[in-house]
Amino acid sequence: MLEKIARPDEIRRWPGDMPVRHRYTPGVGGDAFFTALHERGVVLGSHCAACGTTYVPARRFCERDFSELSADTEVGPAGQLVSFTIVFAGIEGEPLDRPDVLGAVRLDGADAVLIHRVLEPGEEPLEIGERLEVVVRPEGERTGSILDIEGFRRTD
Amino acid sequence: MARRVAVVGAGMTRFVRRAQETGKELAWEASREALASCELSLDRVDAVCLTSAPDAFDGVHMKGEYLSDGAGAFGRPYMRTYVGGGSGVFTAIQAYYTVASGMADVVLAVAEEKMSSTQPHPQGAFLTIFDNVLERPLGPNLLWIFALEMNRYMTVHGLDKRDIASVAVKNKRNAADHPAALLGQADITVEDVLASETLAWPVQRLDVSPISDGAVALVVASEEAAKRISSDPVWIQGVGWNLDTAYWTNRDLVFPEYVANAARMAYEMAGVTEPRKQIHVAEPYDPFDYKELHHLEGLLLFDKGKAPEAARDGVLDRTGDLPSCPSGGLLGVGNPIAAAGLMKVAELFWQLRGEAGARQVPGTPERGVAQAWGDLMQVGTVVVMGREGGPPTTATQLETPPVATPATSLSDAEFRSATGAVEDAIGAEYEWDAGVAVGRFLDGLREGTIMGRECRNCGRVLVPPRMFCERCFRGTDAWVQVENTGVVQTFSICHVSWDMQPLDEPQLPAVIAIDGSDGGFLHMLGEVTPEDARVGMAVEAVWKPVAERTGSILDIAYFRPRGGTA
Numbered sequence: 001m002l003e004k005i006a007r008p009d010e011i012r013r014w015p016g017d018m019p020v021r022h023r024y025t026p027g028v029g030g031d032a033f034f035t036a037l038h039e040r041g042v043v044l045g046s047h048c049a050a051c052g053t054t055y056v057p058a059r060r061f062c063e064r065d066f067s068e069l070s071a072d073t074e075v076g077p078a079g080q081l082v083s084f085t086i087v088f089a090g091i092e093g094e095p096l097d098r099p100d101v102l103g104a105v106r107l108d109g110a111d112a113v114l115i116h117r118v119l120e121p122g123e124e125p126l127e128i129g130e131r132l133e134v135v136v137r138p139e140g141e142r143t144g145s146i147l148d149i150e151g152f153r154r155t156d
Numbered sequence: 157m158a159r160r161v162a163v164v165g166a167g168m169t170r171f172v173r174r175a176q177e178t179g180k181e182l183a184w185e186a187s188r189e190a191l192a193s194c195e196l197s198l199d200r201v202d203a204v205c206l207t208s209a210p211d212a213f214d215g216v217h218m219k220g221e222y223l224s225d226g227a228g229a230f231g232r233p234y235m236r237t238y239v240g241g242g243s244g245v246f247t248a249i250q251a252y253y254t255v256a257s258g259m260a261d262v263v264l265a266v267a268e269e270k271m272s273s274t275q276p277h278p279q280g281a282f283l284t285i286f287d288n289v290l291e292r293p294l295g296p297n298l299l300w301i302f303a304l305e306m307n308r309y310m311t312v313h314g315l316d317k318r319d320i321a322s323v324a325v326k327n328k329r330n331a332a333d334h335p336a337a338l339l340g341q342a343d344i345t346v347e348d349v350l351a352s353e354t355l356a357w358p359v360q361r362l363d364v365s366p367i368s369d370g371a372v373a374l375v376v377a378s379e380e381a382a383k384r385i386s387s388d389p390v391w392i393q394g395v396g397w398n399l400d401t402a403y404w405t406n407r408d409l410v411f412p413e414y415v416a417n418a419a420r421m422a423y424e425m426a427g428v429t430e431p432r433k434q435i436h437v438a439e440p441y442d443p444f445d446y447k448e449l450h451h452l453e454g455l456l457l458f459d460k461g462k463a464p465e466a467a468r469d470g471v472l473d474r475t476g477d478l479p480s481c482p483s484g485g486l487l488g489v490g491n492p493i494a495a496a497g498l499m500k501v502a503e504l505f506w507q508l509r510g511e512a513g514a515r516q517v518p519g520t521p522e523r524g525v526a527q528a529w530g531d532l533m534q535v536g537t538v539v540v541m542g543r544e545g546g547p548p549t550t551a552t553q554l555e556t557p558p559v560a561t562p563a564t565s566l567s568d569a570e571f572r573s574a575t576g577a578v579e580d581a582i583g584a585e586y587e588w589d590a591g592v593a594v595g596r597f598l599d600g601l602r603e604g605t606i607m608g609r610e611c612r613n614c615g616r617v618l619v620p621p622r623m624f625c626e627r628c629f630r631g632t633d634a635w636v637q638v639e640n641t642g643v644v645q646t647f648s649i650c651h652v653s654w655d656m657q658p659l660d661e662p663q664l665p666a667v668i669a670i671d672g673s674d675g676g677f678l679h680m681l682g683e684v685t686p687e688d689a690r691v692g693m694a695v696e697a698v699w700k701p702v703a704e705r706t707g708s709i710l711d712i713a714y715f716r717p718r719g720g721t722a
Contacts, residue, residue, distance in 0.1 A: 014292070
């Protein structure tokens with residue numbers, strides 16, 4: 001029943017796409033998080049009094065018990081490296097000029113981790129458990145984006 | 157033996173054009189309101205059933221997983237079901253069988269949709285419901301399907317557009333009493349609907365429900381749990397769902413037999429033998445005004461072609477003999493697709509408990525039916541619910557949903573300037589091939605012939621052809637050359653592109669039944685003015701010159717009236 005394809009490049013093809021793009025707004029919880037980052041350069045989380053979990057970024061509700069939350073807890077700026085990876089290939093598989101280092105950091109006061117770049121880790125290998133801190137861009141360069149955080153760097 | 161299952165709580169957000177809340181925040185608002193309505197905490201929920209229409213609306217791949225925290229799924233058995241527009245009612249069915257089977261005692265059923273994320277228009281996400289090889293080269297627009305179905309329904313039954321427009325009027329007026337409604341309008345008239353912009357004739361702007369964001373949730377419980385939780389549970393007495401063929405141009409566009417099949421399944425389970433007498437309130441699916449009528453007939457509540465006069469005569473009004481869409485429906489409350497379907501089930505819950513406030517239908521309705529429709533425009537999903545044992549015992553002074561029902565509407569400017577907002581395109585491109593049957597069909601077009609496949613079991617000649625017969629579920633037997641002529645089953649006069657931009661020249665898409673076959677396909681009419689196009693018109697294929705043919709559906713330039721220009 002199957003047609004035998006000897007020359008795949010000669011198969012008739014109908015190219016197409018789904019002509020949509022999306023605009024993602026940060027919602028109620030995200031609005032408080034990004035506004036604080038933009039205006040004050042701080043990382044806000046949400047503490048659930050019912051179960052004791054502190055989420056970061058700030059959230060509107062607790063997924064464990066459905067309590068209503070607000071952006072009431074400033075976390076960091078320092079924290080503990082929970083895991084990291086060193087990325088050598090780009091999205092199309094192309095080699096990167098400089099490897100990207102991504103870290104998962106549990107900021108002080110938070111239960112959840114934040115993912116961001118690790119800046120200039122230097123020659124000494126990163127170790128899980130070591131202390132890193134958030135580097136926030138200067139006020140005039142912040143736009144209300146996760147990139148207002150430049151990344152994490154080692155604390156001295 | 158299935159266990160008895162009841163709805164004990166319901167909640168919904170306002171339906172708005174652009175919600176400030178994220179999808180998961182909307183889901184949480186509706187879910188916590190549903191739980192609060194029956195004084196239940198999340199830890200009492202055993203399992204969560206979620207639905208949401210295409211991922212492409214929210215722009216989130218694996219939307220079920222994304223929405224899980226807002227639906228209360230953390231650490232619980234959880235599954236998203238998805239049957240397109242039929243999803244909202246289907247998730248109530250999913251909750252039903254999860255409880256009826258004994259798998260869970262208390263289930264949260266949640267439906268969410270955030271269509272405002274899609275740019276420039278959610279219709280872009282719908283284009284791939286058309287066949288990518290046979291239909292998309294024609295430049296289709298989602299409205300075509302509805303306009304073509306509506307025209308055939310009107311023409312076969314000789315219906316007056318005014319009667320159909322009265323459904324939009326009824327629903328937008330009903331929605332004026334709904335605290336969560338987007339488009340309630342107490343003073344709208346049939347003239348307003350008939351004067352609104354023609355999009356794809358016979359579909360006009362006010363015949364169509366709006367793009368919306370919102371969420372709805374139900375708490376569904378076993379008999380034992382329901383009696384513990386609520387003094388007035390509303391029982392799910394019957395559920396049904398059914399699909400028509402995936403080839404929409406091969407369907408009966410006049411009567412939705414698949415809805416009738418779904419309704420029969422639900423009625424049989426519910427012990428309903430005379431639906432028109434035993435159903436007291438209906439929430440049929442109304443993304444377009446004619447669809448409500450189509451569906452009321454599919455639900456066996458009116459004879460074929462008779463629902464429009466019932467609408468005209470006030471039978472469907474809230475105070476009429478069979479109130480239909482007392483909520484205001486999709487046309488009035490709004491159409492966040494999956495959420496809108498579940499809203500219909502929630503409305504039955506409130507109506508049957510006597511809690512619908514200004515929307516309450518008179519008397520004490522004991523049984524209602526909710527229905528939605530979707531997938532590739534061919535699924536019917538039906539739920540029959542009823543109260544048992546005397547008049548409602550709950551307070552009737554409640555406003556449902558509460559007036560303070562959440563979801564904050566953003567203006568377009570706020571939406572465009574929101575702090576932290578990100579705009580992105582998935583950027584996915586595809587290359588579709590024709591497959592075996594359609595590949596041979598396209599070879600035929602290049603040669604100036606239309607080919608079908610014969611099934612010798614049912615005797616049908618299938619156009620578009622397929623290598624298997626979906627009714628007999630066996631391989632088809634032979635290629636058959638059919639005629640290059642056919643009959644217009646229905647047509648539309650379309651004035652807008654898929655992203656709702658005006659066209660310079662109207663398009664005339666049509667479904668053409670091909671002579672010598674039992675099927676037909678979508679193509680365009682030419683050499684005929686919009687005024688002269690007719691359902692039932694005999695047409696012939698006009699071929700492109702041989703040298704210009706490529707083995708494409710566009711090798712037929714268009715179909716024209718037989719014997720030349722009309």
